Amino acid sequence: xxxxxxxxxxxxxxxxxxxxxxxxxxxxxxxxxxxxxxxxxxxxxxxxxxxxxxxxxxxxxxxxxxxxxxxxxxxxxxxxxxxxxxxxxxxxxxxxxxxxxxxxxxxxxxxxxxxxxxxxxxxxxxxxxxxxxxxxxxxxxxxxxxxxxxxxxxxxxxxxxxxxxxxxxxxxxxxxxxxxxxxxxxxxxxxxxxxxxxxxxxxxxxxxxxxxxxxxxxxxxxxxxxxxxxxxxxxxxxxxxxxxxxxxxxxxxxxxxxxxxxxxxxxxxxxxxxxxxxxxxxxxxxxxxxxxxxxxxxxxxxxxxxxxxxxxxxxxxxxxxxx
Amino acid sequence: xxxxxxxxxxxxxxxxxxxxxxxxxxxxxxxxxxxxxxxxxxxxxxxxxxxxxxxxxxxxxxxxxxxxxxxxxxxxxxxxxxxxxxxxxxxxxxxxxxxxxxxxxxxxxxxxxxxxxxxxxxxxxxxxxxxxxxxxxxxxxxxxxxxxxxxxxxxxxxxxxxxxxxxxxxxxxxxxxxxxxxxxxxxxxxxxxxxxxxxxxxxxxxxxxxxxxxxxxxxxxxxxxxxxxxxxxxxxxxxxxxxxxxxxxxxxxxxxxxxxxxxxxxxxxxxxxxxxxxxxxxxxxxxxxxxxxxxxxxxxxxxxxxxxxxxxxxxxxxxxxxxxxxxxxxxxxxxxxxxxxxxxxxxxxxxxxxxxxxxxxxxxxxxxxxx
Numbered sequence: 001x002x003x004x005x006x007x008x009x010x011x012x013x014x015x016x017x018x019x020x021x022x023x024x025x026x027x028x029x030x031x032x033x034x035x036x037x038x039x040x041x042x043x044x045x046x047x048x049x050x051x052x053x054x055x056x057x058x059x060x061x062x063x064x065x066x067x068x069x070x071x072x073x074x075x076x077x078x079x080x081x082x083x084x085x086x087x088x089x090x091x092x093x094x095x096x097x098x099x100x101x102x103x104x105x106x107x108x109x110x111x112x113x114x115x116x117x118x119x120x121x122x123x124x125x126x127x128x129x130x131x132x133x134x135x136x137x138x139x140x141x142x143x144x145x146x147x148x149x150x151x152x153x154x155x156x157x158x159x160x161x162x163x164x165x166x167x168x169x170x171x172x173x174x175x176x177x178x179x180x181x182x183x184x185x186x187x188x189x190x191x192x193x194x195x196x197x198x199x200x201x202x203x204x205x206x207x208x209x210x211x212x213x214x215x216x217x218x219x220x221x222x223x224x225x226x227x228x229x230x231x232x233x234x235x236x237x238x239x240x241x242x243x244x245x246x247x248x249x250x251x252x253x254x255x256x257x258x259x260x261x262x263x264x265x266x267x268x269x270x271x272x273x274x275x276x277x278x279x280x281x282x283x284x285x286x287x288x289x290x291x292x293x294x295x296x297x298x299x300x301x302x303x304x305x306x307x308x309x310x311x312x313x314x315x316x317x318x319x320x321x322x323x
Numbered sequence: 324x325x326x327x328x329x330x331x332x333x334x335x336x337x338x339x340x341x342x343x344x345x346x347x348x349x350x351x352x353x354x355x356x357x358x359x360x361x362x363x364x365x366x367x368x369x370x371x372x373x374x375x376x377x378x379x380x381x382x383x384x385x386x387x388x389x390x391x392x393x394x395x396x397x398x399x400x401x402x403x404x405x406x407x408x409x410x411x412x413x414x415x416x417x418x419x420x421x422x423x424x425x426x427x428x429x430x431x432x433x434x435x436x437x438x439x440x441x442x443x444x445x446x447x448x449x450x451x452x453x454x455x456x457x458x459x460x461x462x463x464x465x466x467x468x469x470x471x472x473x474x475x476x477x478x479x480x481x482x483x484x485x486x487x488x489x490x491x492x493x494x495x496x497x498x499x500x501x502x503x504x505x506x507x508x509x510x511x512x513x514x515x516x517x518x519x520x521x522x523x524x525x526x527x528x529x530x531x532x533x534x535x536x537x538x539x540x541x542x543x544x545x546x547x548x549x550x551x552x553x554x555x556x557x558x559x560x561x562x563x564x565x566x567x568x569x570x571x572x573x574x575x576x577x578x579x580x581x582x583x584x585x586x587x588x589x590x591x592x593x594x595x596x597x598x599x600x601x602x603x604x605x606x607x608x609x610x611x612x613x614x615x616x617x618x619x620x621x622x623x624x625x626x627x628x629x630x631x632x633x634x635x636x637x638x639x640x641x642x643x644x645x646x647x648x649x650x651x652x653x654x655x656x657x658x659x660x661x662x663x664x665x666x667x668x669x670x671x672x673x674x675x676x677x678x679x680x681x682x683x684x685x686x687x688x689x690x691x692x693x694x
Contacts, residue, residue, distance in 0.1 A: 114536065137537075150535055280504075285519040286527045292514030296370065299513075312372035313397055 034191045035069060039078065041087070042183065043069040044190035046164050048176030049107060050091035058173050064111070064161040065193045070243050083125035091179060128161070132244065140305050141238035142245070145258040147304025148297060151248070160248055165193040199246045203253055203267055205233035216273050217291055221319035232256075259297055332622045357434055361453030362499065363521035363553035364508060365528055366427055368586065369538060370515035373400050373414050373425035380510030381412045381429075384495060400425065403587075408478035408490035412507055419585045420561040426586055427507070427516070430455060430476045430492035431545060432553035433596070440598025440605075441471035446489070453521060453553040454494030462488055471601075473549050473592050494553070521553055528557055540581070544588045550596025558582050648679060 034043040047064045049055075071081070079085055084093075093102030094110040102110070113127045126134075136146035151157060168189050175181040208228050215223030235255060239245040249255060253265040260269035276293040288296055299312050310317035379394040381387070387409050392399055404413040405428070412429035436455045439447035444461040447468060457477075464487055469477045480487040495505035503509070508516040517527060528543040537560055545555035561582055583590055652675050660668035 280514070280518070282519075285517055285523060286530065288514040291512055292370075295513050299372065313374045315374075 034194065037069050037072050039072060039087070041068050041072070042187045042190070043067070044187065044194045045089075046168075046176065046181075046186050046190045046193070047090065047111075048173070048179070048181065049096050050179045051096040051177055053097070055174075055177050058170060058177075061158070062162040063164045063168075063173070063176065065164050065190050066161075067194055074243070079123055080126060080131070083123045085123070132248075135244060141235075141242075144235070144301040144305035144307075145255075148300035149258050149261060156250070157248075160250060163193060163197075165189060165196060167192060200250050200252060200254075202236065202249065202255055205229045205236060207267060208232055208256075214294065217278065217294075218319075219322075221315065221321055224319040258301070328626070332626075357551075358449070358451045358453065359522065361434075361451060361521050361553060362494075362518065363432070363453055363524050363555060364505070365517040365519070365524040365555050365557065367515050367517070367531070367557045368424050368426050369557065369559040370513040371414070371425040371427065372513055372515075373397060373416055373423075374512065375400070375414055376510040376512060377427055377507035377516065378410070378412055378414060380506040381492075382410075384498065384506035385411065385493070387411070404428075406430075406476050406478055406491065408480045408488075410478075411490065411492040415587070417586045419559065419582050420563045422559070422561045424559055424561075424586060426556065426588075428474075428476075429507070429554065430494070431474050431549070432492075432494055433549055434551040434553070435596030435598050437471040437473055437549070437597030438468035438477060440596075440601055441467040443467070450496065452494075452496070452499055454496045454499070455553075456493060456496055457489060457491065459486075459488040464489075471597065473589075473597055521555075524555060528555060531557065540583060542583060542590075544583060544590075547594040548588075548590065549592040550594065550599070556586075556588060558586050558588065652676070652679070 037043055045066045045068055047066050049061070049063065072078075075081070078087055081090075082088070090110055091107060093099055094105055094107045095102075096107050098104035098106040105113075109127070110125075111127050112129045114130045114133060116125060116127065116130055118124050136142040172181055172185060172189065176186070206229070210227075210229045212226040212228045213223050214226055232255070239249075251265055253260075253267060256267075256269065257265055260266075262275070263270050272293055273290055276288060276290040278290050280289045281287055298318070302310075303312075315321070375394045375397060382390070382394070390410065400414055400416040403415055404410070406413055412427055414425050414427045417424050417426060432449075432453055432455045434449070436447055436449055439445075439449060439455065443465075444463055446458050446462050448456050448458070450456055464479070466477075466479055466489065468489055469475075469479060477489045477491045479489055495503070495507075498505060504518050505516075508518045517524065519527070525543060525546055528546075532539045532541055532543075540558040540560045543555050543557065545552035559582065563580075581590075652672065655675070656668050656672045659671045
């Protein structure tokens, strides 16, 4: 009996210890992963489609997870997003249907609108999308590619932000929609999502060719020796560690797809001449001919990045004149 | 004819001719058919780099004289050059809100060309392929086409002493007939010039505006301007610098400061073809030439005839009165002869004749103005 009791006691102790350890472990994992913010706001937030109407089926979209920490560090001025000057949740005024407090601007528009009129006085609000677009147009390291490509607004693009963890229960979603999910649970869900995100390892410059000889059109001028590796390396170096680029360049070949556009993402994309014919294709008059395709891509990017040299009209800098 | 008659006739003539003019003006609204399958070129100024290859190609394919400065000299784009008889296309640099934008100038090949509407020798023709062609065989050198063109395109061979002609971009019509692209379009290294059916080009222009928000001004210049043109222009959207915003707000009250305006593209031309402004007025010319001589000739003849009748009647009256008077004088003289003898009769006849003559002379003097 004695032995039996001691065994039982031991077993109970072991169970309690294990329970304690797991509980501690879970708690420490959350705390360690997400650094607290300076402002005291949650480090990450699940943004539910808050609505006054009941939505028993749940939302059509996965709720978006907003990494408050990264944005706070990058932007600094809270009033950029909290445009009224009052640091409250967006859904306080902007719900799925819109509310009088938010001038009936719906949550959808508050997050995605790109055609925001400049306010005559006071703070002009920004949406997630408008601010990100502005970044890609204004920052030199982004502007080159983004001057010549407009990212497709497809499902993968939406899923960049609408990516809440699949461990969210339907009950939590319902509570979230009603705006009644406790802040702790919200942060826990957001933290879990953020932790599970891993930056995609892009293809490296070394995986591409060192130089590409562009000679399909050589006629009045010598072929051009395009320094493929130098160009890719330079582009990658500039956006290294940039959180915005990391989040949205979410395929290894995303960066390649500026020049190697419109074909499926691949490490071995088709040649420019596969689609761009030497003479303009009468069936696709909007598709530039091969010569124009090269010039538009090269010059478009250089202009977007404000590269001073070579000048657009200095033909012989890129290809020497044939005698 | 007195004043009242003249005014009555002129008034009625005015009303009749005005009615006639209104009728003609209504009938002659549009004389050029719209060719749905016609070709055009879309000029995307966001792509143009001002390399002047189009000018060079135009010069070569049209066998135009060599310019003083070579085509490799790109500094000429800074001056606001115009097309001339020997430069059918020019590329100019414009400053749009501080950004350099290049635009190619050439004949826009209007759907309803003003040059053709102004030409009385019918030298200009809108062809079904979209080009506006010029045939100089009938040209009298009046240069009305140059005045009429809202884009200041046609040039005149001022240096030709004999048979100078008006010259402008032909849309490379001979090349189109051979199935080739216009010289400038073929030479453009940036595809800033896209050749195609006009209807397709409008779709392409719209899709470019839609696919790249914020890149273009949402306006296809030439889609409707001046009644629509075969060559159309897309303009880049360039936000005005912050410093100039107050100035812009100030200028808005006075004039247009849009990108299009800064790019030298006038939106004030409206959507009505230039020719429609003159078809009505010019259409009445044959009416005036044919109708007015008959009207006023008739009025003149009628007045003349009435005057002649009036004169004849008057003469008859005068003769009758004179005869009556002569008979009365004769009767009086005869009576005097019977009672007082022939001597007294002669004296009386002479006295009465003199008195009548004096009276007639006085009468003529008094009414002389009427004759």
